[in-house]
Amino acid sequence: MTPPHLPESQPGPADGAGAAPAAFEAVPALDGELRFDSAALDAASGDFGGLVRRPPAAVLRAGSVEDVATMVRHCRQRGLKVAPRGQGHSTNGQAQVPSGLVVDLGSLDSVEVRDDTAVVQAGALWSSVVRASLARGLTPPAFTDYLELSVGGTLSAGGLGGQIGHHGTQADNVLELQVVTGEGEIATCSPAERPDLFRAALGGLGQCAIITRATLALIPAPRSVRLYTLMFRSVTELTARQAQLIGEGRFDYLVGQALPTPDGWTYMMEAASHDGTTADDARLTDDLGAASVEAQDVPYLDFVNRLAETVDVLTAMGEWTRPHPWYDGLLPASAVNGVVTETLAGLKPQAIGASAVILLYPVLTAKCRTPLPVMPGEELAYLFSILRTASPGADSAEEMVAANRRQYDTTVEAGGCWYPIGSVPLTKDDWVRHFGGFWDEFEAARHRYDPDGVLTPGQHIF
Incomplete structure (x- = not known):
């Protein structure tokens, strides 16, 4: 998909959002808001693990997927790193980016149930998904133990739970993804459309693309x-x-x-x-x-x-x-x-x-x-x-x-x-060994979809 035309630039953040660093003094027009104030930066500096603190230069409260794509392109052009953040439930700084941009996806939280699927933005909580689907007598097949996590967050890792013997991981129950690549392109991928991107994004720890929307399979819910x-x-x-x-x-x-x-x-x-x-x-x-x-x-x-x-x-x-x-x-x-x-x-x-x-x-x-x-x-x-x-x-x-x-x-x-x-310090050799037979495909997808290595540096994979 061809990236949309960049809108006219706008001056800095709104009043009260803090002073913009030089790299963000003039940014394209956004539906959401860039924040530079200490409260926003402090909240994005840590995570649930409480072990690592890496202050970003800015936080994007995304108002649309176009905001995400716009700011990825902006950061790529200026050599800045970008990390997506859902509920900040990682435990070792995986969603942090020192002196870069944290994309807060929490405001992208719509849930739409259509027949036997749910079209869900990445910032939606699984608790919201299950409540919306139950209203139609349906449910996602697989859950992690804790539902107050974002859809994008668990799909970026895989999503393991007690239903895995019947339904696999949460990633196994995704029919289609919308993502923003490291080039700032909004792309749709599935097993039939851009399958290499689909395979690298699901469970891919944000290395090739930021998940912004997922189409999830639903099944009849028990009472x-x-x-x-x-x-x-x-x-x-x-x-x-x-x-x-x-x-x-x-x-x-x-x-x-x-x-x-x-x-x-x-x-x-x-x-x-x-x-x-x-x-x-x-x-x-x-x-x-x-x-x-x-x-x-x-x-x-x-x-x-x-x-x-x-x-x-x-x-x-x-x-x-x-x-x-x-x-x-x-x-x-x-x-x-x-x-x-x-x-x-x-x-x-x-x-x-x-x-x-x-x-x-x-x-x-x-x-x-x-x-x-x-x-x-x-x-x-x-x-x-x-x-x-x-x-x-x-x-x-x-x-x-x-x-x-x-x-x-x-x-x-x-x-x-x-x-x-979790919290395990890994070397590059550890990561190559971890991905095993999938490493070559994963590395190729990284080079294709994030050629400048913009995305999610906190994982320390590439």
């Missing part, structure tokens, strides 16, 4: 969910049952956690059946050998958004605003029991923070059809996440990041890979 909580005594029991259940497709949702006890660790599996009833309990759980089973009925919206209450509690405790050096890795099934057992044996619960969570989710890699995010080379893999919080009395944030790097090395040695949303 309620029968949610089971099952406890197991060992990691081998948990993973064996997860492997069985995800292979059978017995449940619509399947995840797991490791929980500390005075004597070590216990293991919880959460499994959900859409529109299930008490009459289904015996068939679904009696043969699983769990130490205990609890069941409850939950309205569907409450189920997919149930982490919101937990976040409210963590916010009240002050835990949600502390540094979060999170780690997320993907292990092949053949290595999961050994790596998890060894990791937990050396992990002191108090060292990883009062609100830390350890996740163990089964992943059918055949359901993950997009080349990104990268998956281990086995049919069954496990997301193993150590979601550390630098609480008082825990290890320091720096110690946690160092531990993440050691965990990454262990994961790679075991044939696994990183799910790249």
